[in-house]
Amino acid sequence: MARFSCLPFAFFLILILFTFSIQTANAGKEGSLRLQDCPKACEYRCSKTHHRKPCLFFCNYCCQRCLCVPSRFYGNREECPCYNNIKTKEGKNKCP
Template sequence: MAHTSNSLCLLLISIFLLSLFQVVKGPNRRLLPFVDCGGLCAIRCGKHSRPNVCTRACGTCCQRCKCVPPGTHGNREMCGTCYTDMLTHGNKPKCP
């Protein structure tokens, strides 16, 4: 009986912790609540021809998706469908 209670308690704690801390796949593994959008977007948009526009869009995408792809260009699929499917009002990809 005690073994069943311990197992149930462990299961509930595990579910709770998984709901709090989801891990992003890829090279920029971080706990989602602690993503440094400003720093990651500064790196992402560092070589962009319009860095202010890029940083603003990247910040919005990072806040919503809790992820910024590694590098200065490409690798958008590393952040999943949230990042790749977000569009502007003109139906162009929003996230750099």
């Protein structure tokens, strides 16, 4: 009769948890995204605004330059200094 070993299952579980913790630790940090991740991150960031098209346009522009989008729907710009430092000619924040 074959004995069931918990060792492979435990190793697999630890590997999954370690991978997940690395991904969540980098969320919102400068350079943590890939170019293909920008549309999804900006979709979330702009999901509660009434000015959806301009928000998505500028968010994607900033994300492609910085590879970072702040968490949540508004604020938290300190998470992405590059994202926060992109300004308009008038000195206002360009990135939503």
